[in-house]
Amino acid sequence: QKEVEQDPGPLSVPEGAIVSLNCTYSNSAFQYFMWYRQYSRKGPELLMYTYSSGNKEDGRFTAQVDKSSKYISLFIRDSQPSDSATYLCAPRQGAQKLVFGQGTRLTINP
């Protein structure tokens, strides 16, 4: 079983839609759950993160972690064409390596 699984998409939605991006993971030792955004041929850019279970909101973005089911979600409200990118979930344990999912390629159509 892969440590982190993420549907690679592609996912295409109209502008203004609510987007739901998800990952599952197998390592119960993960404590920190990151979401990075990556544009083509660029480095991952931190979007938001949560520590342990729960929700965290930042503007139009909400990150959610359910450690009991090992499920990570990112919701984007009122999606904009500028949100078009690849979204990477990346949990980690302590200061250890990030373990990336495959990334979901998202396109927001005007």
Added chain:
Amino acid sequence: EPEVTQTPSHQVTQMGQEVILRCVPISNHLYFYWYRQILGQKVEFLVSFYNNEISEKSEIFDDQFSVERPDGSNFTLKIRSTKLEDSAMYFCACLRTGGSTDTQYFGPGTRLTVL
């Protein structure tokens, strides 16, 4: 805002040649990492470095790879004898303390092309 820088942005080399990829992490960060991403694939961990030594390395990080922090500001990845399959984007990242409010920051990457 402090950022991670990497040089060169693109390196083309012949198979069998040595390459050194350079990174300047954020100045007060203590943990350093190299990741790579083969085109169309996921970002993969290579190595982590803390307190002037390797703290973890992946199966990819074999004897052909080495890392150094030669002068307290630069962090380098050396590939001794490049192979075609080393062609990828290489990202440097750093982390300040590893605590609950801490996150890894990535550089823009070096695109390595091995011919």
